[in-house]
Amino acid sequence: MSDKKIGAVAKSAVIKNPVLFEAIGIAPVVAMATSLKTAIMLTAITLIQMTVIELFACKFLKMLKSRFRVLVYAVLGVLINIPLFSVFSYFTPNEAANVSIFLPIIAVNSLIALHCERFAVRHSIKETFVDSLASGMGYGLIVLLTGTVREIFGSGTIYGIDLGFKLKFSGLLLPFGGFLALGYISAVFKRIIKRLYPGEKPEEAFNLSEISQSHFDNIKNLFNEDFNPFDEEAEAETETLNPFADIAPVPEKRKKSKKALPNLKHGKSKRAEQKESKYEIIIENGENFSAPAEERRDLPSETGENIISDSKKYESEFDDLLSELEVHKKKKEKDGDVE
Amino acid sequence: MSIITDLITAALYAMLFQNFIFTGGYGASEAVRMSAKPKQLYPMTILITVFSTVVSLICTLLERINYVHSLGTVGHSLIFIAVLSVFYLFVLFFVVSVLHAKKRTVRRVGIAAFNTLVLAVPFINYRAAFSPVEAIGSGLGSGLAFALAVSLINLGLRRLDKCPDIPEAFKGTPAIFIYVAVLSLAFTGISGRGLTL
Numbered sequence: 273m274s275d276k277k278i279g280a281v282a283k284s285a286v287i288k289n290p291v292l293f294e295a296i297g298i299a300p301v302v303a304m305a306t307s308l309k310t311a312i313m314l315t316a317i318t319l320i321q322m323t324v325i326e327l328f329a330c331k332f333l334k335m336l337k338s339r340f341r342v343l344v345y346a347v348l349g350v351l352i353n354i355p356l357f358s359v360f361s362y363f364t365p366n367e368a369a370n371v372s373i374f375l376p377i378i379a380v381n382s383l384i385a386l387h388c389e390r391f392a393v394r395h396s397i398k399e400t401f402v403d404s405l406a407s408g409m410g411y412g413l414i415v416l417l418t419g420t421v422r423e424i425f426g427s428g429t430i431y432g433i434d435l436g437f438k439l440k441f442s443g444l445l446l447p448f449g450g451f452l453a454l455g456y457i458s459a460v461f462k463r464i465i466k467r468l469y470p471g472e473k474p475e476e477a478f479n480l481s482e483i484s485q486s487h488f489d490n491i492k493n494l495f496n497e498d499f500n501p502f503d504e505e506a507e508a509e510t511e512t513l514n515p516f517a518d519i520a521p522v523p524e525k526r527k528k529s530k531k532a533l534p535n536l537k538h539g540k541s542k543r544a545e546q547k548e549s550k551y552e553i554i555i556e557n558g559e560n561f562s563a564p565a566e567e568r569r570d571l572p573s574e575t576g577e578n579i580i581s582d583s584k585k586y587e588s589e590f591d592d593l594l595s596e597l598e599v600h601k602k603k604k605e606k607d608g609d610v611e
Numbered sequence: 612m613s614i615i616t617d618l619i620t621a622a623l624y625a626m627l628f629q630n631f632i633f634t635g636g637y638g639a640s641e642a643v644r645m646s647a648k649p650k651q652l653y654p655m656t657i658l659i660t661v662f663s664t665v666v667s668l669i670c671t672l673l674e675r676i677n678y679v680h681s682l683g684t685v686g687h688s689l690i691f692i693a694v695l696s697v698f699y700l701f702v703l704f705f706v707v708s709v710l711h712a713k714k715r716t717v718r719r720v721g722i723a724a725f726n727t728l729v730l731a732v733p734f735i736n737y738r739a740a741f742s743p744v745e746a747i748g749s750g751l752g753s754g755l756a757f758a759l760a761v762s763l764i765n766l767g768l769r770r771l772d773k774c775p776d777i778p779e780a781f782k783g784t785p786a787i788f789i790y791v792a793v794l795s796l797a798f799t800g801i802s803g804r805g806l807t808l
Contacts, residue, residue, distance in 0.1 A: 292784060298639040299638065299639050300727075338721070346695070377730055379692065382722075443796075451639075451795050459785035479648075
């Protein structure tokens with residue numbers, strides 16, 4: 273590999289570090305990298321697993337659908353991990369026994385699936401190999417650093433050798449220590465990147481632009497006055513149509529609501545509906561204009577919202593009463609003629 | 612009555628006291644990344660809950676077979692991944708053929724199935740020798756734990772995103788990791804694990 277390529281791999285491993293700036297593959301780092309020995313184990317397993325799976329995906333899985341590829345990555349991961357784990361069990365039996373639960377967990381490392389899907393299935397073998405090395409090395413670097421820091425401060429040892437520290441922060445060996453170490457390591461890396469590569473912005477890898485697009489807003493709005501889960505406009509209409517109810521002024525917000533349109537048709541005669549389609553009330557700068565539907569396009573509108581106002585509602589209601597009265601009158605007259 | 616009590620206790624324990632994301636770090640990547648884009652939290656939580664509950668139950672039932680129970684970690688790993696793979700194919704078939712889901716949703720099924728949280732649950736059940744009812748509770752609880760973790764991280768991220776006092780080097784993922792570390796410490800305290808191993 274040329275010097276230029278090595279430089280590119282090193283730069284990619286640092287600036288585009290998957291753990292520090294993309295928050296990928298955190299679980300094994302936090303749970304497993306508690307000492308240098310386990311960190312070496314995790315680095316070696318991840319690097320080998322990543323290279324093999326990425327190359328396999330590049331060579332054979334391009335034709336397979338994405339939904340089936342993720343299954344292959346997981347199964348392949350376990351199959352690769354088993355012999356590797358046996359090798360480590362032979363050399364470091366105590367550490368291997370401690371991390372045995374993480375064996376399948378490393379197999380479903382999100383780092384591998386993400387890199388295979390993002391890169392391996394879209395590029396050539398050569399490019400995939402370089403990517404797997406770069407991301408694997410970047411991941412390994414963080415694992416080793418985290419493991420070393422946690423072992424020094426948490427156990428007071430390095431590679432099992434006692435450093436003679438009197439004060440040990442054993443809490444660092446718990447997952448919270450892993451998150452804390454990752455936080456400080458990523459801050460140091462950011463500082464270094466700013467100095468060495470001033471043009472690069474590693475923080476952009478973790479996009480926070482959609483942070484507020486949450487389902488929780490709906491729940492939160494339940495306690496907000498503006499939230500209208502049961503169509504309050506409809507209820508307001510029922511209230512105003514009730515002759516025994518007090519007529520209260522309808523708030524401006526409700527007046528402008530488009531949702532009010534279908535509810536107004538409730539309980540109207542055909543004549544009123546025909547008239548309503550012919551005429552439309554437009555609110556323009558707080559004033560109401562009544563105009564035929566054909567002409568309404570010519571009227572100036574700043575907001576672009578054409579809605580039916582309350583006066584229209586009363587007008588159509590009055591028409592209803594009139595038509596009913598007429599029908600009743602005709603019926604009476606007819607009855608009188610017969611008599 | 613005792614079945615319901617066992618179920619609820621196991622679920623609450625997995626969700627609140629032994630939140631696998633904070634006290635174990637399982638599914639931490641998915642939780643942190645989802646907290647930045649929480650729009651799809653509900654479908655993702657449902658999928659993770661389904662996978663963790665069903666896989667957890669099947670694996671616990673398989674443990675009752677003497678041959679399976681006598682297997683070591685490697686053997687259990689193979690069985691757990693095999694159960695997860697078969698169930699994934701079943702869910703995939705259901706989502707694609709019956710529900711006619713969009714491509715994006717189908718892709719999400721894979722993320723929900725093959726993550727450290729779903730696979731950690733049967734291992735924890737196996738080590739704790741949970742009964743089938745407790746295994747269901749544990750699976751349900753881990754799904755809810757995921758939702759709780761994502762919402763807690765999301766709430767923190769919103770404040771961190773607007774906070775002007777964070778030093779430049781700590782903006783972005785460093786602040787997120789430290790915030791998650793504080794949450795993790797809090798949950799470790801609730802679980803009563805203490806700081807000595």
